[in-house]
Amino acid sequence: MGPRTTKDPLKQWRKDAEALSYEEALQAADLLLNQLQNDSIPLTELQQTYQRGQIYLDRCERLLEEVEQTVLQLDPKTMTTAPLDAGGTR
Amino acid sequence: MTADAPPTYSVQELNGAIGSLLERGFAPRFLVQATASRPQVKKGHLWLTLTDGEASITAVAWASKLKQLNYVPADGEGVTVVGKLNFWAARASLAVQVLDMRPSLSTVLRRFEAVRSLLESEGVIDPNRRRPLPQSPQRVAVLTSVPSSALADILRTARERWPLTELVVMAIPVQGDVADRIKAALQQLRNASAGLQPDALVLARGGGSREDLMVFDDEELCRSLASFPLPVVTGIGHEDDLTVADLVADHRAATPTAAMVALLPSRDTAQLQISERRRQLTNHRSWWTERQRQRLAERQQSWQELSLPSVLIQRRSQLEQRKQLLQALSPQRWLARGFAILESPSGAVIRSVNAVEAEQELVVRLSDGSIRVKAQSTECDPQSVPDVAPSDSLTP
Numbered sequence: 001m002g003p004r005t006t007k008d009p010l011k012q013w014r015k016d017a018e019a020l021s022y023e024e025a026l027q028a029a030d031l032l033l034n035q036l037q038n039d040s041i042p043l044t045e046l047q048q049t050y051q052r053g054q055i056y057l058d059r060c061e062r063l064l065e066e067v068e069q070t071v072l073q074l075d076p077k078t079m080t081t082a083p084l085d086a087g088g089t090r
Numbered sequence: 091m092t093a094d095a096p097p098t099y100s101v102q103e104l105n106g107a108i109g110s111l112l113e114r115g116f117a118p119r120f121l122v123q124a125t126a127s128r129p130q131v132k133k134g135h136l137w138l139t140l141t142d143g144e145a146s147i148t149a150v151a152w153a154s155k156l157k158q159l160n161y162v163p164a165d166g167e168g169v170t171v172v173g174k175l176n177f178w179a180a181r182a183s184l185a186v187q188v189l190d191m192r193p194s195l196s197t198v199l200r201r202f203e204a205v206r207s208l209l210e211s212e213g214v215i216d217p218n219r220r221r222p223l224p225q226s227p228q229r230v231a232v233l234t235s236v237p238s239s240a241l242a243d244i245l246r247t248a249r250e251r252w253p254l255t256e257l258v259v260m261a262i263p264v265q266g267d268v269a270d271r272i273k274a275a276l277q278q279l280r281n282a283s284a285g286l287q288p289d290a291l292v293l294a295r296g297g298g299s300r301e302d303l304m305v306f307d308d309e310e311l312c313r314s315l316a317s318f319p320l321p322v323v324t325g326i327g328h329e330d331d332l333t334v335a336d337l338v339a340d341h342r343a344a345t346p347t348a349a350m351v352a353l354l355p356s357r358d359t360a361q362l363q364i365s366e367r368r369r370q371l372t373n374h375r376s377w378w379t380e381r382q383r384q385r386l387a388e389r390q391q392s393w394q395e396l397s398l399p400s401v402l403i404q405r406r407s408q409l410e411q412r413k414q415l416l417q418a419l420s421p422q423r424w425l426a427r428g429f430a431i432l433e434s435p436s437g438a439v440i441r442s443v444n445a446v447e448a449e450q451e452l453v454v455r456l457s458d459g460s461i462r463v464k465a466q467s468t469e470c471d472p473q474s475v476p477d478v479a480p481s482d483s484l485t486p
Contacts, residue, residue: 022254022360023226029367036374046378053371057364064357064364069253071245073236074260074286076278081286084236084259 013052017059029056105179112177122171122186123194126163136162140171140186149173151188160266161193168194192301202307205334209309214316214338221321221340226355227289229256231279233272236261240296240346247347252354258286264295269308276314283319290353291318293335294325294346306333315339325349425457443468
């Protein structure tokens with residue numbers, strides 16, 4: 001990972017969030033929420049924390065709305081997978 | 091020949107006539123519910139006796155048909171046979187030619203009970219052995235027939251519910267005596283597990299009659315399922331169909347759709363949870379801001395009380411009151427109204443005519459200055475009551 005762009009941290013956070021799975025992003029948001037509720041975030045970082053939290057939640061939402069499910073078929077002869085062809089439905 | 095004379099046949103003619111009669115006059119296809127007795131394969135053909143306790147008849151499934159049969163009865167099992175009559179004219183022998191044979195429901199249920207009690211007694215069927223299902227499976231293996239409505243239901247439900255989970259489908263036959271093939275598929279899946287790393291297995295088959303599901307009562311198949319390294323979810327048949335496979339599974343779902351619902355988290359619920367968290371973030375922000383504002387206000391108020399104590403305010407107002415009183419009592423007011431003060435040249439105030447002699451020099455003090463005068467004469471007012479002695483005058 002390269003040096004963080006201090007000029008636009010939002011961009012960097014969004015980029016970081018893109019690499020996370022749904023569960024990871026949700027967990028990251030929960031961690032921040034927990035810290036907020038424990039009063040362990042200093043005043044100067046509050047705004048950032050809110051923004052980061054929202055970014056993680058954006059990632060979760062986008063995954064749920066946009067992801068196309070991957071469906072593969074396992075060929076027993078070759079033991080390899082390939083996308084299930086459209087004939088999978090009657 | 092007379093009308094009552096019976097016909098005369100040679101044996102061949104007799105048998106031929108019987109054969110034609112049967113061919114013309116008997117149902118070309120029929121069903122028989124019976125118990126199969128002593129099935130034996132001779133020269134590739136399956137011979138057995140069909141009986142109902144009252145009567146019996148021979149039945150045969152020719153080799154070509156035997157290959158196609160989904161089910162071969164054990165001795166004493168109830169069966170339903172679709173058949174036609176075979177009549178051998180040479181020896182006037184009769185048999186039911188089996189076109190299709192299926193176990194009767196009671197046969198199926200009896201097998202189910204037998205396998206179930208066996209596996210229960212061995213502890214293979216044990217509710218305590220059921221593993222919990224993965225919370226958020228990344229990849230799920232699906233064993234079902236391809237294509238099929240079961241598969242279609244599974245794909246649709248999975249896509250709606252949690253599109254993030256990857257599905258790996260492996261086709262299996264689900265009709266007929268295919269337990270061995272399903273077992274083989276399970277074994278292949280085991281071998282592939284290391285590479286694929288699925289989190290769970292779904293074994294699914296769409297609805298049919300209970301007899302159609304008999305393959306899922308197969309003992310060896312069920313043992314294989316019970317020892318499968320991943321949690322197994324079954325979705326077999328309809329709501330009311332229970333097979334041994336359902337009993338050894340870690341979770342039994344009523345249908346293929348229900349299997350996916352059990353295994354996958356709900357996208358709708360997750361959306362609500364995300365909204366809830368957003369709300370918590372926003373709420374926290376407003377709550378925190380409000381709390382800080384309150385604290386600040388409290389501090390400001392404390393400071394105000396310290397720098398301007400009420401005592402000072404009180405003192406100031408008291409001072410103000412005295413000032414006003416003083417002003418009210420001051421002679422300046424009287425002078426301003428036109429009254430004058432009479433004084434001796436030494437500044438003593440004169441209040442009585444008796445203190446003044448003729449030719450005495452006096453000072454008349456007005457609001458804006460004084461006048462030096464000389465008394466001409468004095469006159470005493472007979473009505474007034476002197477409240478001071480003549481000699482009682484203020485001297486400095």
